[in-house]
Structures are given as structure tokens and as C-alpha cells.
Amino acid sequence: AAGVIQSPRHLIKEKRETATLKCYPIPRHDTVYWYQQGPGQDPQFLISFYEKMQSDKGSIPDRFSAQQFSDYHSELNMSSLELGDSALYFCASSWGGTGELFFGEGSRLTVL
Amino acid sequence: KQEVTQIPAALSVPEGENLVLNCSFTDSAIYNLQWFRQDPGKGLTSLLLIQSSQREQTSGRLNASLDKSSGRSTLYIAASQPGDSATYLCAVFLDSSYKLIFGSGTRLLVRP
Numbered sequence: 718a719a720g721v722i723q724s725p726r727h728l729i730k731e732k733r734e735t736a737t738l739k740c741y742p743i744p745r746h747d748t749v750y751w752y753q754q755g756p757g758q759d760p761q762f763l764i765s766f767y768e769k770m771q772s773d774k775g776s777i778p779d780r781f782s783a784q785q786f787s788d789y790h791s792e793l794n795m796s797s798l799e800l801g802d803s804a805l806y807f808c809a810s811s812w813g814g815t816g817e818l819f820f821g822e823g824s825r826l827t828v829l
Numbered sequence: 830k831q832e833v834t835q836i837p838a839a840l841s842v843p844e845g846e847n848l849v850l851n852c853s854f855t856d857s858a859i860y861n862l863q864w865f866r867q868d869p870g871k872g873l874t875s876l877l878l879i880q881s882s883q884r885e886q887t888s889g890r891l892n893a894s895l896d897k898s899s900g901r902s903t904l905y906i907a908a909s910q911p912g913d914s915a916t917y918l919c920a921v922f923l924d925s926s927y928k929l930i931f932g933s934g935t936r937l938l939v940r941p
Contacts, residue, residue, distance in 0.1 A: 758933075759931040761931075762929065772927035773928045817861070818875070820873040
């Protein structure tokens with residue numbers, strides 16, 4: 718069965734650079750969620766989209782933005798990167814409001 | 830604000846023991862509760878999903894219960910094996926929202 722696809726899996730950036738993470742949800746899933754997991758921490762909710770509209774927002778820095786496109790894939794854009802942005806970024810998808818989330822393998826961002 | 834707490838934070842047991850992991854949440858207005866497993870540096874694997882109207886779910890050696898009114902869930906692992914060593918996270922999906930809130934996890938080590 719198809720799963721949530723995230724790319725790139727690993728990314729290394731310098732401080733103040735920009736990074737873009739992509740997420741391809743499970744086919745027919747219309748809701749996408751982004752999470753950030755720092756070392757030794759639990760996943761923190763950033764933002765979610767339902768039918769291409771922002772549906773909920775968490776502790777997402779103003780330097781970050783995200784959107785969901787017409788094909789339901791989503792991108793998380795991170796600008797002016799800081800050392801503290803180094804983390805594992807997860808994308809998850811679900812069908813509507815079922816609340817059953819399926820997670821991708823994550824994108825590991827390292828900021829030097 | 831919904832807070833999810835997991836006890837214990839870490840657990841080390843010999844192989845073969847039956848285990849109980851605890852999860853509590855402060856706001857009973859949840860849509861569902863999910864238990865996940867996470868290996869170090871890896872993604873989140875969904876183990877069990879309990880809808881708010883359900884009391885328990887079972888999958889193989891795993892059994893999860895939910896007492897929504899008291900804000901508690903337990904994950905029971907029968908006949909533990911070294912391969913069960915991982916971090917176990919519980920998470921609640923809030924009513925009228927599009928986000929999953931995670932607990933801080935229980936790190937389990939099953940010794941051969």
C-alpha cells in the first residue's frame with residue numbers, strides 16, 4: 718500500500734539559508750499535517766491543511782510557511798534558518814476528519 | 830490547553846514480562862487516541878487507534894484501553910520481546926480541530 722512520501726530525507730543547510738520540504742500524502746487523503754521533532758523531544762504540531770486550506774495552526778515560527786497544492790501535496794518552506802531548526806520534520810496525512818494519521822518517514826534537517 | 834502525559838518516562842524489563850504503559854490527557858473532548866511506536870531516528874508507526882466512543886482495541890500482543898471521562902489510556906504489551914524496544918507515544922486528536930497532540934513518550938528497553 719502507498720504511504721506518505723517525504724523528500725528530501727536528509728538536508729544540510731547553513732544558518733540564514735532557506736529550505737523546502739515536500740510531502741506527498743496517501744492517495745485520496747485530503748488532509749496534511751506537519752510536525753517538528755527536536756532531539757529527545759516529542760513531535761510538535763506545526764500546521765495542517767484540509768482541502769488546500771489551512772485548517773489548524775500550532776507553534777510554527779513566522780519564518781516558516783506552508784501550503785497544500787491542487788494535487789494535495791504540501792510544501793513546508795523555512796527561511797532564515799537557525800541552529801535550533803535542526804530537527805526531524807514529519808508529514809502525516811488523513812482522509813477528512815477521520816483523525817487517523819499516517820506518518821511519513823520524516824525529513825532530517827541539519828542547520829550548521 | 831490539552832496536555833498529554835506519559836508514565837513512566839523510561840522502562841527496562843526482562844524479556845517475557847507483561848507491561849503497562851500509561852497515558853493521561855487533561856481535556857476529555859477528544860475525537861480519538863492513537864498509540865505509536867518510534868525507533869531511534871526513525872518515523873512513527875501507528876499501533877492502535879481508539880475512537881472516543883470505544884473502550885479498547887487489540888492487535889496481536891498489544892491491547893489499548895481508553896477511559897475518556899477520566900482522561901486515561903493504557904497500552905498493554907503481553908510477553909514482551911527485545912524487538913519491542915522502542916519509544917511508545919500516545920497522541921490525542923482533538924474534537925473540532927485538525928491536530929494530533931503527542932505525549933512525551935515512554936522509552937522501553939526489553940532485555941534478552
